[in-house]
Amino acid sequence: MSLNNILILTAEFPPQPGGIGNHAFHLARELQKNNQKVTVVCDARSRKGKKEVAFDATVIFKVVRISRKNLKLITYFKRVQTAFKYVRNNNTIIASGKFSLWLAAFLSLFYKKKYIAVIHGSELQLYGGFYRKVTNASLKRFHKVIAVSKYTKSLVSHLNLKEVQVIPNGFSLEKIVFPKQKQTPAPVLITVGNVSQRKGQHNVINALPTLLQEYPDIKYHIVGIPTDKEKLQKLALNLNVEKAVIFHGSVSEAKKIELLQKADVFVMLSERTKKGDVEGFGIAILEANSLGIPAIGTKGCGIEDAIKDEYSGKLIGNNNQIECKYALKEILNNYEVYSEGAKMWSHNFTWDKVIQSYLVILNDD
Numbered sequence: 001m002s003l004n005n006i007l008i009l010t011a012e013f014p015p016q017p018g019g020i021g022n023h024a025f026h027l028a029r030e031l032q033k034n035n036q037k038v039t040v041v042c043d044a045r046s047r048k049g050k051k052e053v054a055f056d057a058t059v060i061f062k063v064v065r066i067s068r069k070n071l072k073l074i075t076y077f078k079r080v081q082t083a084f085k086y087v088r089n090n091n092t093i094i095a096s097g098k099f100s101l102w103l104a105a106f107l108s109l110f111y112k113k114k115y116i117a118v119i120h121g122s123e124l125q126l127y128g129g130f131y132r133k134v135t136n137a138s139l140k141r142f143h144k145v146i147a148v149s150k151y152t153k154s155l156v157s158h159l160n161l162k163e164v165q166v167i168p169n170g171f172s173l174e175k176i177v178f179p180k181q182k183q184t185p186a187p188v189l190i191t192v193g194n195v196s197q198r199k200g201q202h203n204v205i206n207a208l209p210t211l212l213q214e215y216p217d218i219k220y221h222i223v224g225i226p227t228d229k230e231k232l233q234k235l236a237l238n239l240n241v242e243k244a245v246i247f248h249g250s251v252s253e254a255k256k257i258e259l260l261q262k263a264d265v266f267v268m269l270s271e272r273t274k275k276g277d278v279e280g281f282g283i284a285i286l287e288a289n290s291l292g293i294p295a296i297g298t299k300g301c302g303i304e305d306a307i308k309d310e311y312s313g314k315l316i317g318n319n320n321q322i323e324c325k326y327a328l329k330e331i332l333n334n335y336e337v338y339s340e341g342a343k344m345w346s347h348n349f350t351w352d353k354v355i356q357s358y359l360v361i362l363n364d365d
Helices: 019-033 050-056 074-087 098-107 127-138 150-154 201-214 230-240 255-260 283-290 321-333 335-348 353-363
Strands: 007-008 037-044 063-067 092-096 114-120 144-145 164-166 188-194 219-225 245-248 265-268 295-298 313-316
Touching: 007 019, 007 074, 007 098, 007 201, 019 037, 019 092, 019 144, 019 283, 037 074, 050 063, 074 098, 092 098, 098 114, 098 127, 114 127, 114 295, 114 335, 127 219, 144 150, 144 353, 150 164, 188 201, 188 255, 188 283, 201 219, 201 230, 201 321, 219 255, 230 245, 265 283, 265 321, 283 335, 295 321, 313 321, 321 335
Parallel strands: 007 037, 007 092, 037 063, 092 114, 114 144, 144 164, 188 219, 188 265, 219 245, 265 295, 295 313
Antiparallel strands: none
16 A cells, blocks of 8 residues: 555534534544545634644644634635645645635646545535535546535536545444443434534424324434524424423533433434535434434435435435334334344444545555
8 A cells, every 4th residue: 555645625623513524534544544644734713722732632643723813814815825835745635625625626726636525515505606616616626526425426416527436424433332222111312413404403303293192201312512402492392392302412422422322213304404505424323323223314315325224224204294203113113123234234334444445546546
């Protein structure tokens, strides 16, 4: 395996939350572990940057942070300036996230390197025709485009790009845990993700009146940044299901695993927002699956790649309460079968396996 000097340009990065950042972090770590030399260029989002400094001290690759300025134009300029500084010493550029795609395409006008785009979904459905045109034009500058799901790949089918390959998102639980078995008679549902329209927690709450008819003691746990918490609280009150809904906010990794192990079914009824925000994959589903927790998810988005229908869970319409009830009943009535299927399915998406596909592309001349 040849050594590559890799520059990753990413729109998000830990310790701040976000699926793009989570993907970029694990990609950088796994590449470095496989004897590739990785440098990550990303933003520092906290005010003083102390969280980022502490986090960056724990990683095995180089991280270059760009502090955000009140004047956005200055921040964009610093991103471009920093990218030009580091592109010279790297032979491969990987871009992930809207502005990173634009920036890498711009760099390609000046430096002959190997340019790889990673597309997740939302950056391809931007609100406003101008931004979409810029993104589409940028993608044509890359030697290779990697889509995290077949659904994401379908979003660029009209561009007739030469090299588009699907490599699913991967997951890695930081703690060793043991899968649970269903013991409580009342179903416990859970969603992990930013409390937002795209993640679809409101669709689950809308289904609760129907589910409560079948399961009077059902509970729904909502874990994640409470962006739309107040809206959902009002919705739950209006539907008279507030006693069945528990908000946890953003939690630690250990607490997240603890809550997952107390749940029976992971539910993510995502939907596309008016601004074009879509679910490109659904990595939280695989994390739950690895603990033996089956999932119910939405058709018509990247979740179709994260759930094997009638094996690791069920795929339904995102706003179909009757389908939701029957999907839940099907899983609960055959829980051991679905739980084992979920565990087996998740094994296909561990980062030690996913990274091998990236290494093939990196070493393919």
